[in-house]
Amino acid sequence: MFEYAPAPESRSIVSLEPTYGLFIDGSFVEGKGTFKTVNPASEEVLAEVALAAPEDVDRAVAAARRAFGPWSALPGAERAKYLFRIARIIQERSRELAVLESLDNGKPIRESRDVDLPLVAAHFFYYAGWADKLAYAGFGPDPRPLGVAGQVIPWNFPLLMLAWKIAPALAAGNTVVLKPAETTPLSALFFADVCRQADLPPGVVNIITGAGDTGRYLVEHPDVAKVAFTGSTEVGRQIARSVAGTGKKLTLELGGKAANIVFDDAPIDQAVEGIVNGIFFNQGHVCCAGSRLLVQESVAEELLASLKRRMATLRVGDPLDKNTDIGAINSRAQLEKITELSEIGASEGAERWSPPCELPDRGFWFAPTIFTGVTQAHRIAREEIFGPVLSVLTFRTPDEAIEKANNTPYGLSAGIWTDKGSRILAVADKLRAGVVWANTFNKFDPTSPFGGYKESGYGREGGRHGLEAYLA
Incomplete structure (x- = not known):
């Protein structure tokens, strides 16, 4: 590094x-x-x-x-x-x-x-x-x-x-x-x-x-x-x-609890950049953050290894330093909420991982974190954490991915990563989300409407x- x-x-x-x-x-x-x-x-x-x-x-x-x-x-x-x-x-x-x-x-x-x-x-x-x-x-x-x-x-x-x-x-x-x-x-x-x-x-x-x-x-x-x-x-x-x-x-x-869906034909490195941008941009303080990662089983191991390597290069620290990737959590109250939900995730049996990173001793900080072995019953897969915390779930078929993505009271955004244009259109059509990004995430433009369904x-x-x- x-x-x-x-x-x-x-x-x-x-x-x-x-x-x-x-x-x-x-x-x-x-x-x-x-x-x-x-x-x-x-x-x-x-x-x-x-x-x-x-x-x-x-x-x-x-x-x-x-x-x-x-x-x-x-x-x-x-x-x-x-x-x-x-x-x-x-x-x-x-x-x-x-x-x-x-x-x-x-x-x-x-x-x-x-x-x-x-x-x-x-x-x-x-x-x-x-x-x-x-x-x-x-x-x-x-x-x-x-x-x-x-x-x-x-x-x-x-x-x-x-x-x-x-x-x-x-x-x-x-x-x-x-x-x-x-x-x-x-x-x-x-x-x-x-x-x-x-x-x-x-x-x-x-x-x-x-x-x-x-x-x-x-x-x-x-x-x-x-x-x-x-x-x-x-x-x-x-x-x-x-x-x-x-x-x-x-x-x-x-609020939101967006699913970022990665299919087995997705370009892995590009998807990893999108996943990182989806959940660690603005410390995860994003209502449309891709906080649930759904990965097709056959590429889950490869993608997670690549994601962990990428997370190890993220720099946490002074927001005014132009090299910083992840700044401070906005308030003590928000930090407490993120900490509490992360501890619940670990106590419910999900496996927690963060890259080694030194956090400043003053201010409100939280290391970028991923949870694997997450099920749809876990609170971290259902509740909006609003912080740099990613829950990883797997799927086998497109139908299973769609069902899991829609299994939430929220419906603000979603992401689809695949090489097939026909799959993008077919899956996007079935996702109950106001904004669906294809092979990108957190892209905003004043000409595009933004908003959600459900809660x-x-x-x-x-x-x-x-x-x-x-x-x-």
Whole structure:
């Protein structure tokens, strides 16, 4: 294995404020309380952030309602100019944003720099292009915006989830109140500054920070016309119950337990790269992560040997080091959940393996882990771990693979690895998953719709389909 000299990205590129307020009606204002956001790689406090009380949420929603009339009345081409401007500013400031995202979230700088930020800008560019073409999106000749969109996003892709939510909402003529996750508020607050730099009219985008209670109050607010949530299935259920019967439009993008299916004719080395990307990208903090590996029996031994060799080369450590493959787990609570489920996997009889790797003594870390000898009855094969933990199952026939892949309450994504195009189409057609990748994994594009079946939620984000949830 190569020894790599450290290649740290400079922290000085981004200047952190000691305290951050709420972004309401175009300016930062104080909240009723504060909470701390920490760097998961070192546990150092990065900043104090305002905690929004119900009256702060009321103020933000009122600002968005006031802005809705003028914003929705703008010609689509005028709204597009603001979205294009935001996209260009994000590109110009992408290095700052990538460092900030890695500091606050724990993900490797390589991923925030090369995956998250280019996709964030691409979503704003893409939906800017739709803003003056809504009549041709297939939702009627004169589609109308809904009003105020209340949006609640998770901590695994803070800025990318913001782009998925805000870009189509603004293109369609809605205004927004967005709540980022309490462990990763900083890039959303930086985005508020991007909105000011782009001269976005006050009140069109409002950002309120806080924990679950803040999000609940926003979702249940009577003046919110549309709710978009990405996060856990459990919270998604609560939101669906609270919105039922109110007439609010709702999209939910929830958990997953994706099957990555490798057939005996798959190119093994390519499949191994896809498996590694599928479960260890972003420390496995991915709702569509390929956390269940289904391998055809005849190649299981060869594939596992190759996978273990590849895992031994993964570098775990400082997220700001450009050589790092696996960064820090986002929070202590998440680390405890991953640890608990992994211990349950071992106690239920699955065989656990991790490559030798030295974990830093401060921060929240978990070594990349695989479990073999897993059955469908194991909890690690059924529950979403949301960490760098892979469960390996085997199959003999395509029908058995399909049955095992679909044997889950989730239905967000799946992967198929085979040399036969006809097999890809035949198997993909039978998988109950919103997104099926063929001979690749975790590939995202703003033009492609994303979303799930069953307990993975409903509605689609991205593509032309992503506009539908924001139009009447």
